[in-house]
Amino acid sequence: MDGFAATAVIRDPASHVRNHKVPIIAMTANAMQGDREHCLEAGMDNYLAKPVKKDELLAVLVKWG
Numbered sequence: 001m002d003g004f005a006a007t008a009v010i011r012d013p014a015s016h017v018r019n020h021k022v023p024i025i026a027m028t029a030n031a032m033q034g035d036r037e038h039c040l041e042a043g044m045d046n047y048l049a050k051p052v053k054k055d056e057l058l059a060v061l062v063k064w065g
Helices: 003-011 035-041 054-064
Strands: 025-028 046-049
Touching (some): 025 035, 035 046, 046 054
Parallel strands (some): 025 046
């Protein structure tokens, strides 16, 4: 199961997931134009491209943590 499939299950109100609103942060090494939008449209809350920069990771953790 990839991140998109996992996000679909987590966001599906009919699934047995306890918290459908849990923050989902995409992390990908294949950072291509449009990836961020694709992740957000899939129901993810944020997106980080690898290599992850420490300050960007901290900002996302503070925002969603």
